[in-house]
Amino acid sequence: MVSPPVLVYVRPWNMAQFSDLAQGIWPDVSQVHVSEHGAVDQGGLKTAFYAAYKHISEDLQPLCLAEDQIADILLRCRLLRSIPLRRARRLLLAAEQAIEEVLDHHKPRAMLSITVDSYILQIFYLACQRRNIPFYGLVPSFINGYFRLTAMGERVVARDVPQQEIDAVTEQLLSTSYKPDFLPKSSHALRTKARKLWRRNLVKPAYFEARRRLSGDPLNYHYWSTSITARRYWSLRIQDYDGCIPRNRTDLPTISLEKPLIFLPLQMSPEATIDYWSTDTSWIDYEARVLKLLKTTADSHTILVKEHPNLLGFRSPGFYRRLAECSNAILVDAGVSANQLIQISDGVIICTGTVGFEAALRGLPVYTNSAPFHLPDNVALPLEELAKPCPARQNNITVQKLMIRHVLEGLLPGEFINDGSWQQGRNPQSEMINSLRQAIERGI
Structure with missing residues (x-):
């Protein structure tokens, strides 16, 4: 009998990183990559999504989602709340059909992902909950040297913490010079980053709109939502x-x-x-x-x-x-x-x-x-x-x-790089993998 695989949600810039994580956590289990990006999708999500969207009818009812869940998804997703309601609901119901189809086909033992940041992932999370499939969402932490397991911000008690560690972190955080690693280290770095954000956003609306329309993937969440957000914050000069x-x-x-x-x-x-x-x-x-x-x-x-x-x-x-x-x-x-x-x-x-x-x-x-x-x-x-x-x-x-x-208690030791800069061999994930394996063995 074939062992159930692990479903790994990836995007092109983190596919190798999450594959490495999954391999380390479940070394003897196969993994199936799922993504709205066709180039890295092995699970059939993109194909199923476009097929469902094409054939969806005006009066289609959700398969499993309740109306209050649909309202919550429409409100929280930066793409769905920015487009006409009828089209947003059509996207949502097409995604639900595709996700149910993927889960029915692969019957995964678990799902590894970034934390929920889109309607696609929120529907995956809700479907996994309903099927009792563990959903492991990863996100960096504001305490240096730690990361967090969470799907939608909920606190997950992942481990017991020794008093010595509590004492050390208390001293670290109470220091007047403490600053999380993800913040700029100087005023010069802060201003440089601001100028870089502004320059990049000058071209984002046109670039991602063209990418969406010319790639043959007009419903791609990343292209579409980035184009909308960039337009909202576009300014001819830095503010x-x-x-x-x-x-x-x-x-x-x-x-x-x-x-x-x-x-x-x-x-x-x-x-x-x-x-x-x-x-x-x-x-x-x-x-x-x-x-x-x-x-x-x-x-x-x-x-x-x-x-x-x-x-x-x-x-x-x-x-x-x-x-x-x-x-x-x-x-x-x-x-x-x-x-x-x-x-x-x-x-x-x-x-x-x-x-x-x-x-x-x-x-x-x-x-x-x-x-x-x-x-x-x-x-x-x-x-x-x-x-x-x-x-x-x-x-x-x-x-x-x-x-x-x-x-x-809700953080795990290890550095999670979530900005696309992770490189095989240069950024070892052994501490993250060890922490995740122990947490999973704990039964979270």
């Missing part, structure tokens, strides 16, 4: 972002010291950490949500707004101007460390951003309705609590170590 560099509260311009000072670190958007990880879906239209929040707190709070270092200049045209026009907003230079602003603030507002964890670790109140994985229950305050006086800062080493344990 100005002028922020102050405060050393303390007295450095802040036009500040009312009678109001609580709240730090709002902007997150990358559109991004899976907002689209799929937030239980509060009002953040999905991220820029509109930020501006609404500033408007509703105009009379009660002063808000420090800092751009994400990896997204400087890559917002919709006019967003920075609209931010600056908010009477209670103070824009802070993107190169200022989050820890520096945590020290002078009375509270932090986040969607799912890990700056919230850094703030809570230092005893600062954190406001969110999004249930981020990194905050234990009862640590975060709902946004509605902003109407009350901010609780006093509380530094407690016992609480800090409980928070570190909470996070580390």
Whole structure:
């Protein structure tokens, strides 16, 4: 009897990397690559998807998806929510048919993938759940030297953590110089990255639209969604972002010291950490949500707004101007460390951003309705609590170590490279493979 294979979701730029991971985790099990990219799809997904889309009828009903699940998929996917509803639903139902066909044919024992970042992967995840097929979604971590297993942002308790490791990571994270590896290391690197993002986006709309139409693959999620997103953020010149560099509260311009000072670190958007990880879906239209929040707190709070270092200049045209026009907003230079602003603030507002964890670790109140994985229950305050006086800062080493344990139980040792730069032989994955094998043996 043939042993069931492992289904491995790949894209052209990470096929070798995920093949290497799957081979290391399941050395005696065959693997089948599935992808919406025909060049790397071995499982028949692309062919089945186009066949289903061609023959789908207006009144077609879903095979297994409930209407509330369909509504959630349509809302969270950056492609589906950007195109007419009728066409979006047709794409979704065609994908469901194709995915059910692939799973019926291959009957996999497990599925290995990046974390859910599209309607294709969300449908795969839901179908795997229904069939009791383990779905292992991978994503890097904000703590250097670790990665995370999660499908849609949920916390997965993957291991037991020794006290020695908790102590070491606590010391690391409480250092004022700590910075995750994925952030620019200097102001020069930050500005260089911003210019590179802007230059690349100048050609993206035309390039990916042409790629979509001339490749014979007009429904390709990556080509289509990238073209739409690039158009939204396209600007003939790099957008100005002028922020102050405060050393303390007295450095802040036009500040009312009678109001609580709240730090709002902007997150990358559109991004899976907002689209799929937030239980509060009002953040999905991220820029509109930020501006609404500033408007509703105009009379009660002063808000420090800092751009994400990896997204400087890559917002919709006019967003920075609209931010600056908010009477209670103070824009802070993107190169200022989050820890520096945590020290002078009375509270932090986040969607799912890990700056919230850094703030809570230092005893600062954190406001969110999004249930981020990194905050234990009862640590975060709902946004509605902003109407009350901010609780006093509380530094407690016992609480800090409980928070570190909470996070580390959901992280695994190893470096996961998720930007397409992984190279065979140059970036060994042995630690990741060992961590994943142990977690899978644990029965997660």
